[in-house]
Amino acid sequence: MVDLKGYKRIVIKIGSALLVDRESGLKRDWLNSLADDVAMLRAQGAEVLLVSSGAIALGRKQLGLPNRVLKLEESQAAAATGQILLARAYSEALSKHDVQAGQVLLTLGDTEERRRYINARETISTLLRLGAVPIINENDTVATSEIRYGDNDRLAARVATMVSADLLVLLSDVDGFYSGIPGKDLEAKRFDRIEEITPEIEAMAGDAGTELSKGGMVTKLDAAKIATEAGTVMAITSGKELNPLQNLFDGGAATWFEAKDNPVTARKKWIAGQMEFSGKLIIDEGAAKALLDGKSLLPAGVREVEGDFARGDVVSVHSLEGEDLGCGICSYDVKDAKKVLGCRSDEIEVLLGFTARGAMIHRDNLVLKVRTQEAEQSDA
Numbered sequence: 001m002v003d004l005k006g007y008k009r010i011v012i013k014i015g016s017a018l019l020v021d022r023e024s025g026l027k028r029d030w031l032n033s034l035a036d037d038v039a040m041l042r043a044q045g046a047e048v049l050l051v052s053s054g055a056i057a058l059g060r061k062q063l064g065l066p067n068r069v070l071k072l073e074e075s076q077a078a079a080a081t082g083q084i085l086l087a088r089a090y091s092e093a094l095s096k097h098d099v100q101a102g103q104v105l106l107t108l109g110d111t112e113e114r115r116r117y118i119n120a121r122e123t124i125s126t127l128l129r130l131g132a133v134p135i136i137n138e139n140d141t142v143a144t145s146e147i148r149y150g151d152n153d154r155l156a157a158r159v160a161t162m163v164s165a166d167l168l169v170l171l172s173d174v175d176g177f178y179s180g181i182p183g184k185d186l187e188a189k190r191f192d193r194i195e196e197i198t199p200e201i202e203a204m205a206g207d208a209g210t211e212l213s214k215g216g217m218v219t220k221l222d223a224a225k226i227a228t229e230a231g232t233v234m235a236i237t238s239g240k241e242l243n244p245l246q247n248l249f250d251g252g253a254a255t256w257f258e259a260k261d262n263p264v265t266a267r268k269k270w271i272a273g274q275m276e277f278s279g280k281l282i283i284d285e286g287a288a289k290a291l292l293d294g295k296s297l298l299p300a301g302v303r304e305v306e307g308d309f310a311r312g313d314v315v316s317v318h319s320l321e322g323e324d325l326g327c328g329i330c331s332y333d334v335k336d337a338k339k340v341l342g343c344r345s346d347e348i349e350v351l352l353g354f355t356a357r358g359a360m361i362h363r364d365n366l367v368l369k370v371r372t373q374e375a376e377q378s379d380a
């Protein structure tokens with residue numbers, strides 16, 4: 001048994017082969033069982049995001065495309081048709097549980113370019129806040145070969161890190177990571193846990209260029225690296241049976257990749273490692289005291305804003321006396337930060353014309369030079 005109560009934000013990646021049959025099309029019974037699992041996880045208090053493949057597989061059937069490797073533009077056309085069917089299928093399956101689905105199509109640039117990354121993250125977070133389940137896929141119709149993920153394993157891992165998920169589950173047609181090719185290599189054994197992705201483990205994933213590893217373990221290990229570095233635990237398990245998540249949490253066969261930190265600690269380490277800051281916030285005594293008590297930095301306590309920074313940049317935080325207090329990710333760009341400094345949260349909406357994100361730096365995005373009471377307590 002795995003304690004699923006420990007996981008509050010779960011990203012589940014669904015491979016095409018689980019959802020779509022080449023002959024009969026969408027596997028509705030399977031999808032309904034997945035929707036039951038999603039409802040079960042939500043009932044336990046977790047937020048769930050789905051990263052689903054299947055657009056190309058559904059679309060190629062719908063458009064009657066031949067059974068051969070498709071040209072890029074054919075895949076894109078197939079995705080355009082299939083994505084409609086895919087999103088509708090999820091929306092219908094989840095609606096049986098009174099759960100709303102929200103379609104999010106991302107390209108590589110949306111997860112790698114800071115400004116677009118922040119926007120995508122805000123949209124996904126808002127969907128979660130509103131109680132919906134984001135159904136995410138790569139925007140295959142516009143992503144060209146040079147600038148696309150091409151596989152949803154890595155996309156799912158980037159989504160998981162983007163939203164600081166604590167668990168990523170890759171539902172696959174194999175039940176974990178093996179030391180060789182299962183079925184072919186008689187000695188091949190499944191790992192139950194992988195603490196660290198060593199060069200030996202990487203060698204076992206095979207070569208990205210071979211047919212056997214295509215879409216297989218190479219991209220899954222890449223996903224594991226992305227996820228675990230950012231504090232997200234990852235599991236590879238089989239999605240072939242009905243209710244795959246229930247099976248996993250009942251202790252079903254899987255490989256668990258351990259994360260060294262939790263997502264907040266991992267992000268804080270990244271923030272602390274920044275050498276240059278694009279801006280500086282000077283805060284009053286009351287705010288400095290609040291930060292030491294483990295609170296977020298509110299605009300009300302900010303006296304001066306310097307530098308040139310965008311939303312999501314790391315800025316340094318100083319006291320009125322010039323003491324360097326620490327640094328953090330600013331939720332406002334320099335223009336808006338200057339407008340709202342010194343303001344109470346309820347005045348901000350009037351000033352900016354939109355509901356803003358309260359804190360100037362959220363406590364989870366803040367690293368202080370002086371240790372906070374919270375840190376002292378957690379070490380005690």
Ligand code: GLU
Pocket residue numbers: 015016052053054055056057079137138140150151152153
């Ligand atoms: N985005 C592709 C699709 O929806 C799938 C990519 C993958 O299989 O990983 O068909």
